[in-house]
Amino acid sequence: MNSTFYTSDFVHLNRQGLFRKGKLLYPKAKNENLDTFLKSIYKELELNYSKFYKMDLLSKMGIICTEILLQENQIDKNTALVFQNNAGSLATDLEHQKSISKSSNALASPAVFVYTLPNIVMGEIAIKHGLKSENAFFIAESFTPNFIHTYTDILLQTNKANSAICGWIDLDSDRYNVFLTLISNNGKIRYTPDNLKQLYTNVDE
Amino acid sequence: MKKAYIINTEIISPLGFSVQENYESLVNGLSGVKQIDNYNYSNRSFYGAQIPEKKLEKAFKDLSANSEKYTKLEKMLLLAVAKVLDKNPNLDLKKTAVIISTTKGNIDALDRNNPFPKERAKLFESAKQLQAFFKLPQTPIVLSNACISGGLAIAVGKKLINHQNYEHAIVVGGDILSKFTVSGFSSFQALDTKVCAPFCKQRNGINLGEAAACVLLNAKPTAAELISIEGEATANDANHISGPSRTGDGLFKSIQNALKEAKLTSSEIDFISAHGTATLYNDEMEAKAFSRANLQETPLHSLKAHYGHTLGASALLETVISVECMKRNQLLPNFNFTQKGTSKKLNIITQLKQKSLKNVLKTASGFGGCNFAMLLKKHSA
Incomplete structure (x- = not known):
């Protein structure tokens, strides 16, 4: 126990755009919708990963944000994923609900239904990066850096994971907010609850 | 600790x-x-x-x-x-x-x-x-x-x-x-x-x-309650978001990691409370993972034919029943099983039996490619 871990890298996504280490890399135009914005980054990154287009928005946010997060980092295959959000998979839940409501003639679609779980975004990230690792998806009204730090730190200190991607990834109708961090042995910012909290809030909105 | x-x-x-x-x-x-x-x-x-x-x-x-x-x-x-x-x-x-x-x-x-x-x-x-x-x-x-x-x-x-x-x-x-x-x-x-x-x-x-x-x-046992959680792990298949892995990779890995933490080997497991949803692919995947983990002879049941799949409650409910089985040293049958139906051998429990139960494995798998394994141990008084 008690190895020291660091925040090696971090990203934010909000209505201003996509930030890496606090720097705005991809500004988002005010009237541009989120899906279009994420697709434009996908194209610019030349990801060539056609599955991306079939994903729901929560998963698209997760894929694009981890792509930027890992751009300059070698990822260990035993990287745990510890995510949290407010709305779960509500955006896709509403889409499925619409298809089964009495007034609608739409049929329930398995391609939609499969995304009605918040942890699917972790599954998509695990597939993209080959991570056969620990996963946990938590729900809270707002980000709880103390708990997310505690849970991730236990995974790291007990060698259940060598590194971790943890943070907040939330989508609720028009509101969205992502903050993901890469925690590993490398870096300068100590991985502490206070630092996690500070990095989360320290971004232009 | x-x-x-x-x-x-x-x-x-x-x-x-x-x-x-x-x-x-x-x-x-x-x-x-x-x-x-x-x-x-x-x-x-x-x-x-x-x-x-x-x-x-x-x-x-x-x-x-x-x-x-x-x-x-x-x-x-x-x-x-x-x-x-x-x-x-x-x-x-x-x-x-x-x-x-x-x-x-x-x-x-x-x-x-x-x-x-x-x-x-x-x-x-x-x-x-x-x-x-x-x-x-x-x-x-x-x-x-x-x-x-x-x-x-x-x-x-x-x-x-x-x-x-x-x-x-x-x-x-x-x-x-x-x-x-x-x-x-x-x-x-x-x-x-x-x-x-x-x-x-x-x-x-x-x-x-x-x-x-x-x-x-x-954190402390009571005189009557001596079952502890000795190991647990999750592992993602990194394979498909809705289809179970064809090789049972993630489930196998989660079992190995849970055994490692519990300092147990597969031969010491007395009983498995499996996920067993009864879909063609899930149960086949589990059979492969148990076989790879050398657990093909270990008595096993799924409770899904009694309760259906209760999603976020299922692995918790099934753990409660496992604890009860351990206290009574009883193996409960896999309800509604009549004929072997997986490519790998499994030891499906077909009737109620008394058996000393010390170490029990609980598993679960789900959409998003997630898999879970946990080891329960009964300590002697």
């Missing part, structure tokens, strides 16, 4: 509102899965397991006069926790972590005919209700990790006792039967048209069910 012992358990299900009642139903070969013809769930008749509304109302009346303030799921969760707290009136709630496991929470609140506001469908809303009801000093932690949620929530509680300043953890999980999930699994053509048959050649899909289950974990 403090260990985490399972001190109390509770189940609210179609097969009973106490562990005793549930266990007797299983021994007597009862199933909660029935044909349901109800337009509120599906335009077509289907097989599922439902908690009778009237029975729940009656039980809840003894707990609270404000029945109309709570959703069905919340009543189930509150009842399960209240029964555990009743048995432990001196529990120091300041030293108690509370964890709620659910996949879909109050998903029925999204339906326009539901009397509750849509916002109630957010999973943390149930945590708020629970906190207010029991005057908890901290907001409960909510975990939503598909069909491994119930098991992983126990692992969260165990980790917090092992490594943090908690003396206790209340882990409660629940999910309801809803049009939302029935229509979704139906669109996958994943629902069996009769009572499901886990691991059986005749298996043809899942039944959905509803239940709540609760366990109380303690």
